[in-house]
Amino acid sequence: MYTDAAEFSAPAALALQGVSKSYRSGSSRVHALRDVSLALPAGTFTAVMGPSGSGKSTLLQSAAGLDTPDTGRVLLGGTEISQLRPKALTRFRRDHVGFVFQSYNLLPQLSVARNVTLPLLLAGRGPDQAWLDYVLEAVGLGGLGHRKPQELSGGQQQRAAIARALITRPAAVFADEPTGALDSATAQQVLGLLRHTVSALGQTVIMVTHDPVAARHADTVLFLADGRLDGSMTDASPRDITARMADLGER
Ligand SMILES: Nc1ncnc2c1ncn2[C@@H]1O[C@H](COP(=O)(O)OP(=O)(O)OP(=O)(O)O)[C@@H](O)[C@H]1O
Numbered sequence: 529m530y531t532d533a534a535e536f537s538a539p540a541a542l543a544l545q546g547v548s549k550s551y552r553s554g555s556s557r558v559h560a561l562r563d564v565s566l567a568l569p570a571g572t573f574t575a576v577m578g579p580s581g582s583g584k585s586t587l588l589q590s591a592a593g594l595d596t597p598d599t600g601r602v603l604l605g606g607t608e609i610s611q612l613r614p615k616a617l618t619r620f621r622r623d624h625v626g627f628v629f630q631s632y633n634l635l636p637q638l639s640v641a642r643n644v645t646l647p648l649l650l651a652g653r654g655p656d657q658a659w660l661d662y663v664l665e666a667v668g669l670g671g672l673g674h675r676k677p678q679e680l681s682g683g684q685q686q687r688a689a690i691a692r693a694l695i696t697r698p699a700a701v702f703a704d705e706p707t708g709a710l711d712s713a714t715a716q717q718v719l720g721l722l723r724h725t726v727s728a729l730g731q732t733v734i735m736v737t738h739d740p741v742a743a744r745h746a747d748t749v750l751f752l753a754d755g756r757l758d759g760s761m762t763d764a765s766p767r768d769i770t771a772r773m774a775d776l777g778e779r
Pocket residue numbers: 551552553558559560578579580581582583584585586587
């Protein structure tokens with residue numbers, strides 16, 4: 529399922545092939561990603577873990593078209609985004625990629641419903657009231673669409689951000705530490721919601737996390753170390769994930 533020599537086969541929602549990315553740091557270079565290949569089937573929930581600086585955010589940003597790899601190919605929802613020119617990439621991202629960050633990035637002056645439907649507006653697509661109602665209901669914000677973000681709890685704001693990520697029916701939802709700012713009970717609810725979007729809506733979700741308990745909600749955990757993929761675990765317990773992380777940290 530998660531192949532190292534990823535084929536660009538149709539069923540994969542996301543495929544990376546030989547992706548490398550380095551950054552200039554003074555006179556030297558930091559190799560953030562080194563020859564990463566993977567293929568994630570549609571309708572799966574994948575967690576990405578690894579020590580700080582191992583390349584998790586760079587992997588997410590390269591896979592989501594927020595950053596461009598130096599070499600390699602990225603195929604997202606059947607489009608080779610690594611071939612797209614900047615304008616086309618921006619358009620693709622807007623129309624086909626969902627993002628959830630640690631900070632919710634909701635616009636304070638807009639209602640929850642307006643925040644959630646903003647991506648449709650920006651894409652020039654008409655509002656789809658039935659789908660909006662469904663998504664708000666699915667994230668547990670049914671009846672709260674008229675509120676302003678500051679009238680919601682942190683967990684509810686992150687649910688609104690997840691609704692906004694889902695509204696365009698994206699090829700994949702990318703989440704970087706989505707529960708980093710939440711207490712553990714609220715984090716569990718948000719993770720349960722991400723799980724639900726995969727199980728009930730068939731979404732493909734890729735989530736970076738430091739937390740083995742959070743990673744437990746995913747089908748598979750991918751490990752990164754020093755910019756390289758370093759194995760994966762499926763149906764692992766938080767204890768096994770913690771042991772693996774400790775092992776990566778020591779090397
Ligand atoms: N814009 C940038 N310019 C220079 N170096 C960068 C840049 N972005 C990331 N890096 C470097 O690339 C490496 C990987 O960074 P990345 O942010 O992907 O790590 P991470 O695994 O997400 O870490 P963390 O768990 O701390 O968020 C690090 O050494 C980082 O310092």
